[in-house]
Amino acid sequence: MSKRSIEKFNEPLYQREALRFECTGCGxxxxxxxxxYVYVTKNEIEKIGDFLGLSRAWFKRRYLQRLPDEGPEEGWVLAVSDDDLCVFLGKDRRCSVYSVRPAQCSSYPYWPEVVLRKSDWLRESRRCEGIGRGKIVSKKMIAALLEKQADND
Ligand code: SF4
Structure with a gap:
């Protein structure tokens, strides 16, 4: 294999292949x-709490859960129902806090664990029917979303 081929092979999937995505709203x-888990930052807790008109303490009690091995401020995740649905997923299969949803939701499916390797992208397409549909998503946009997620870590 030539050096160029090896370099190309090591490039992230979204850089070397055109990725298509269009959300169908299937939920x-x-x-x-x-x-x-869907992790939420302090700012997101404030934002969603304000949107729902709830105090931070009440919002946490009602909609969040803490991962046991995380520190005091980090490790808050959205709660899920007994049947494993996100606490904000409505009966109509729509997000009830869509305009203020966490970055982890708004950046999906452009997560490092999904767009860097072809096997991950294909695996995720079994869960998300929007993967592989619609228009090609620009590499620039995917790179910007990945960078934003790295900044939040
Ligand atoms: S699984 Fe994919 S297509 Fe379905 S709602 Fe989520 S992002 Fe949209």
Whole structure:
């Protein structure tokens, strides 16, 4: 294999292939599975709490859960129902806090664990029917979203 081919092979998937995505609104990404959590930052807790008109303490009690191995301020995740649905997923399969949803939701499916390797992208397409549909998403936009997520870490 030539040096150029090796370099190309090592490039992130979204850099070397055109990725298509169009959300159908099916709601499948709002179902928890295994170790899948939606983390919320302090700012997001404030923002969603304000949107719902709830105090921070009440909002946490009602809509969040803490991962046991995390520190006092970090590790808050959205609660899920007994049937593993996001606490904000409505009966109509729509997000009830859509305009103020956490960055983890708004950046989906452009997560490092999804867009860097082809096997991950294909695996995720079994869960999300929007993957592989619609228009090609620009590499620039995906790179900007990945950078933003890295800044939030
Ligand atoms: S699983 Fe994919 S297509 Fe379905 S709502 Fe989520 S992002 Fe949209």
């Amino acid at each position: 499948a990404c709002c179902v928890a599975s295994g170790d899948y």
